[in-house]
Amino acid sequence: MDELTIAGESFSSRLIMGTGGAPSLDVLDQALEASGTELTTVAMRRLDPAARGSVLDVLRKRDIKVLPNTAGCFTAGEALLTARLAREALGTNWVKLEVISDERTLLPDPIETFDAAERLVAEGFVVLPYIGDDPALARRLEQAGCAAVMPLGAPIGSGLGIRNPHNIELIVEAASVPVILDAGIGTASDAALAMELGCDAVLLATAVTRAQRPDTMAAAMRAAVEAGRLARLAGRIPRRRYAEASSPMTP
Amino acid sequence: MIVMINGTAHEVPDGTTVAQAVRTLTTATAGVAVAVNDEVVTRGSWETTALSDSDRVEVLTAVQGG
Numbered sequence: 001m002d003e004l005t006i007a008g009e010s011f012s013s014r015l016i017m018g019t020g021g022a023p024s025l026d027v028l029d030q031a032l033e034a035s036g037t038e039l040t041t042v043a044m045r046r047l048d049p050a051a052r053g054s055v056l057d058v059l060r061k062r063d064i065k066v067l068p069n070t071a072g073c074f075t076a077g078e079a080l081l082t083a084r085l086a087r088e089a090l091g092t093n094w095v096k097l098e099v100i101s102d103e104r105t106l107l108p109d110p111i112e113t114f115d116a117a118e119r120l121v122a123e124g125f126v127v128l129p130y131i132g133d134d135p136a137l138a139r140r141l142e143q144a145g146c147a148a149v150m151p152l153g154a155p156i157g158s159g160l161g162i163r164n165p166h167n168i169e170l171i172v173e174a175a176s177v178p179v180i181l182d183a184g185i186g187t188a189s190d191a192a193l194a195m196e197l198g199c200d201a202v203l204l205a206t207a208v209t210r211a212q213r214p215d216t217m218a219a220a221m222r223a224a225v226e227a228g229r230l231a232r233l234a235g236r237i238p239r240r241r242y243a244e245a246s247s248p249m250t251p
Numbered sequence: 252m253i254v255m256i257n258g259t260a261h262e263v264p265d266g267t268t269v270a271q272a273v274r275t276l277t278t279a280t281a282g283v284a285v286a287v288n289d290e291v292v293t294r295g296s297w298e299t300t301a302l303s304d305s306d307r308v309e310v311l312t313a314v315q316g317g
Contacts, residue, residue, distance in 0.1 A: 018317040043316025069317040089284035
């Protein structure tokens with residue numbers, strides 16, 4: 001597999017995993033191993049003295065780079081504080097910027113996201129913003145200095161796949177930074193489609209962690225991302241309205 | 252004085268530091284970050300930063316998410 005490069009850092013896996021939704025750290029560990037991921041998100045929350053084990057230990061053992069997110073933030077101000085705390089706690093200036101508009105849809109708020117992105121870039125963060133499938137916003141965030149853009153396929157945890165493949169293609173066509181399809185993946189064919197559309201990577205969590213067999217689905221996602229990437233690089237045949245014989249028509 | 256540590260009120264002596272507030276929750280220092288009244292207090296300053304009455308101390312760590 002050709003390498004994915006984000007902000008000058010290279011990854012041989014194009015599957016970025018989330019850690020939310022796994023029933024236990026053991027199940028998560030097995031799924032992460034099967035996925036082959038090298039970059040995985042975590043959330044920042046109040047320390048619980050009763051918590052046993054840490055997701056950080058799992059990632060460290062597997063030598064997976066940690067990507068803190070700002071999940072749960074509704075304003076640019078909240079996202080800024082969360083990113084600064086993550087940098088302090090985890091020693092990374094990378095952040096998946098996620099500012100949501102409401103709890104029912106969990107859709108990203110474009111205004112707050114853009115505001116936070118500008119301020120985080122100015123503070124030296126490597127910013128990967130989660131956004132709607134909006135080509136104009138993706139372009140503006142790239143111009144603002146974001147290291148990648150992360151358009152959704154469908155709402156978080158919905159498993160609805162890629163609802164607007166055309167917009168994802170438009171984002172890919174215009175982008176000079178990596179495009180990472182984030183949210184909405186339900187099964188392997190969704191991940192393959194994202195890569196066929198030209199996305200540079202896929203980020204998913206729920207589709208694996210809440211599958212009946214997470215490690216098996218993780219292996220499926222890994223294969224799907226690789227297959228989709230290869231198909232993209234191979235260049236697919238054009239779609240035709242009618243048949244085109246692949247065997248000679250003359251006797 | 253009363254300070255809020257992760258949303259819970261604590262009666263603490265005057266001069267209590269951020270480091271002492273963190274130790275009410277954990278002995279760990281790696282993987283943990285602290286904000287007092289929405290401003291990050293870097294780990295190197297925990298021992299020397301004294302809290303004031305009504306301060307809001309947030310002690311965060313990474314959890315499964317995203």
